[in-house]
Amino acid sequence: MINLGLTLLSALLGALAFPNFINSNGYPLFAFLFLIPLFYVVLTSKLRYSWFLGALYGFVYYLIYNYWLKTFHPLAILIAPILESGQYLVVFMLLSLVAKLFKKRGYLALSLVYVAYLYVTQMGFLGYPYGNLTASCYEMLPLIQIVDIGGIWLLALILVLPQALVAEMLVNKSFKLYKVDVLLIILVYIITLSYGFIRLSYYQDKEGKENIRVAAVQHSADSWKGGYATYRRNFETLRDLSLEALAYNPDYILWSETAFVPSVVWHQNYPHNSFASELCDEFIEFGLSLPIPLITGNPEGVVADEVVGPFLEDGSFNWKVYNTVMLFGDGRVLGNYRKQHLVPFTEHFPYEKQLPRLYQLLLANDYNWWEKGVEALVFNYNGLKFSTPICFEDTFGYLSAEFVQKGADVLMNLTNDSWSGSVAAEMQHMQLATFRAIENRRPLIRGTNSGITCLVDITGKVINPLEPFSQSYGIYDITIGQETNLTFYTKHPDFFAKLILALALLSYPIGVWVTLKRKKDECYQKYDKLFSSLSDFYEV
Structure with missing residues (x-):
């Protein structure tokens, strides 16, 4: 029940970080907090339950965030949350799996997988950038200048890392083990903000043609x-x-x-x-x-x-x-x-042959589609x-x-x-x-x-x-x-996104290797204790 409540809390805070039905400017500081309960849930939930929590999170998050889709069509307010629910079902399972593979400093892999998910879900027919946590920081100019190097993906990683770290510290109930990690993340923020102030100063004084x-x-x-x-x-x-x-x-x-x-x-x-x-x-x-x-x-x-x-x-x-x-x-x-790049379903649906029933349902609900430019x-x-x-x-x-x-x-x-x-x-x-x-x-x-x-x-x-x-x-x-x-x-558009995706994929074989090595070492330790005990017995 605790994880269920934390899942709903994370979805609520995440949606409210953006402009919403309460405040048209949103509450951008929530972008620095709302993933902490999400990662805590991922780290403490059993793998067989994570899919349900992920589906619930995705549905509630986008139901609140995209509440205005109901104006377009009653189907739209269901289509977006249901699609996002399916995506978060998968990503929660992937996050839970990588969390099980890394007992220490798993927050690094968690951050990579989460940002990789943000990138993958804006690709292809279903590409939908709305809901990316970086957008809520658009007025924090010194922080966001870094995107001229790494795009919103590097900024997303900078926002996600400390939240994943805090969640892992809460689960392990330890701060001492992560002192170096905390200092390194503080250093990342100092470098990011310094770069931002330098770029702002540079362009403030630069004339155009x-x-x-x-x-x-x-x-x-x-x-x-x-x-x-x-x-x-x-x-x-x-x-x-x-x-x-x-x-x-x-x-x-x-x-x-x-x-x-x-x-x-x-x-x-x-x-x-x-x-x-x-x-x-x-x-x-x-x-x-x-x-x-x-x-x-x-x-x-x-x-x-x-x-x-x-x-x-x-x-x-x-x-x-x-x-x-x-x-x-x-x-x-x-x-x-x-x-x-046409809006999926509402402007473009290229799967008439593969999904004829859905195609006819959309037509029956007055959906009209554009041709795609090239x-x-x-x-x-x-x-x-x-x-x-x-x-x-x-x-x-x-x-x-x-x-x-x-x-x-x-x-x-x-x-x-x-x-x-x-x-x-x-x-x-x-x-x-x-x-x-x-x-x-x-x-x-x-x-x-x-x-x-x-x-x-x-x-x-x-x-x-x-x-x-x-x-x-x-x-x-x-x-x-x-x-x-x-x-x-x-x-190099989205270079850092592709790099993060590659590292996220690599985290799984690396995690398997680390897990096997850890179990092997634990097995050796048990044998060492057993042999030591037998040796002590015979000496007596």
């Missing part, structure tokens, strides 16, 4: 409302706010993900609906009238089957649709970026190179690193989180995104529907966030070229 001014328009539209009347109203709001922002002489106007609907490309190529075509014509006319480029989200429809043509027999569109960012300037569309595009306008990760793409380190590798001087994220109806959800997203600016030492500007619209400088400082769920615009002066070299992280 040029400055650009971006007007980010936040129109705060209700994502659940559709229809051409709604699309027109949203466009008119975006247009009016953009025209107001022109008074501040911006160089670019930035709208949000899918800010303008319907698909401009489709309705220009295949005019079919007079309302849609008229609205697209008005958008193009507005774009032509602007003295500066417009960057906006817009669905890109292309013919799915060229043999059939653009329309099916029933009059519906024979199309496939991409979640796209459009650069509109000089009187034309200058380029499109197609979203590469190119990490870098726009180039008048010498400014920039990339536009869409929605939660700015939560993945490797994606932004690829953009910067290809030459991006600034990252412009376009997001629509208004469907969540939650400031906490928007804050959680922004927290994760801020690390991209530090990892690559490139500024990040976020243009959102309803929040969090802001600028993040190359030290991770969040500048002028707009009020969530308000119709407004922000004028952001962005310094370009404070850092022109590529960081270690940009050159």
